[in-house]
Amino acid sequence: MSRYVLPLSVLGTAVGGAVLLKDFVSGGACPSKATIPGKTVIVTGANTGIGKQTALELAKRGGNIILACRDMEKYEAAAKEIRGETLNHRVNARHLDLASLKSIREFAVKVTEEEEHVHILINNAAVMRCPHWTTEDGFEMQLGVNYLGHFLLTNLLLDKLKASAPSRIINVSSLAHVAGHIDFEDLNWEKRKYDTKAAYCQSKLAIVLSTKELSRRLQGTGVTVNALHPGVARTELGRHTGMHSSAFSSFTLVS
Template identity: 90%
Template sequence: MSRYLLPLSVLGTALGGGVLLKDYVAGGACPSKATIPGKTVIVTGANTGIGKHTALELARRGGNIILACRDLEKCEAAARHIRGETLNHRVNARHLDLASLKSIREFARRIIEEEEQVHILVNNAAVMRCPHWTTEDGFEMQFGVNYLGHFLLTNLLLGKLKGSAPARIINVSSLAHVAGHMDFEDLNWEKRKYDTKAAYCQSKLAVVLFTRELSRRLQGTGVTVNALHPGVARTELGRHTGMHSSAFSSFTLGPIFWLLVKSPELAAQPSTYLAVAEELEGVSGKYFDGFKEKSPAPEAEDEEVARRLWAESARLVGLESGASSVEARLARK
């Protein structure tokens, strides 16, 4: 038996150290205790993972929460769960498919007509490293969902947000944006060989650039916008990555992955912080890594690139076309 003591001791030490490292990497709970009674919050992709736990945290703080999800059945189940956990009955599910411009316009129209105010918009939904899929409107899926869909949604709700000021927009990006590059000659990967990782990084860079340009345009309105990297978390977002492609990789890498990444609960804390922290009142156009403001990648700070991306995005989604004019008029009311 004694011959097993040393290996077991080493294993125990490694596991204990791993748990401590996991807690260090994960960070902690939102440092702000601020509440948001009566404030209306929209969280996209809120039926699971970081989005669901962000919605739950904000529901605990008294918000009127709207879960915006592609799968309405799962969304309603998440809303029921959050209502039960928080005893906040102002938690509702709404259908929103960010891979469909029509769905985005319908969702925005309903919000504008039914909600008196919108104080917080958390653009959280995302897809990661999926195959070369396209959205309903022909956009590369990661660029379309992670960025273009939220670009259109945010613009359609700006009137409502401005009318509810002070209001906040939180854009969930990723540290992966540092490896991104905006290829304006081929944003939708129609000319190049598709690279699922590069496409994901481009979409997350676009989110940070969007945050910068939107902040410039919102100066003096009482609406702020910030981007964040929530940390690497155990969510369904990584279902297309190689680690889940075989039983062997899942078996060998899974335990290490578990030790080193955040739980969805902890990964939701930075979004919660940006949404409620009183010390962030008036802070806009910044990039946060967890709870700390950091400098993003150099390309993410390029104002010319940000303005060019905005103009191209508006063209792609028909922001100034007749298709969106009804929503624009409603939003100004």
């Protein structure tokens, strides 16, 4: 029996460590019971992952939720699912392609014309470590979608947010920003060999820096601006990395 003690001990330690890691990366449940009846919320990237769970939770709390979406079929399905689970009929999807400045402008015009207020803008959508793709307007995809697209969207809706104050802007960044470096001479990676990780970190650093500056500029307006690291979760964001394909990550990452 003694020969099994060491292997079982090692196994137990590994399993225990994995459980602790899972608890650590999952974070805690939000303790707030606040409701937001009558508040209009825009969530980008809300058909799956963190964006969908955010929209679901805010719908439960009584908000008027707008799922800003590129693939309308997927977003209509997500909106229908959220309406069914929360019994909140004020959940709708609208077309928004953050890789297209034209689409962003069209979305902002419709929201401005059709919504009396916008109280919360959650800039959540992102791409991560994709190949060296470019947006419709020629920007490197990760910078274009993660930062530039949301930057334009935020500024186009800023007057509406100010008029709806108290209101807030929430930018989903990443701890990856600490490894970021912004190369102002080559933002689109036209002069260097493309590095998917560095490009992602650059986009997330850009979000943090712009959030700090926008927060400074909006002091006294009733509009608050914050950036956040959402933790680690098993979502479609990592589809270009293979980071969720192992049994270990499937166990430890939160669904």
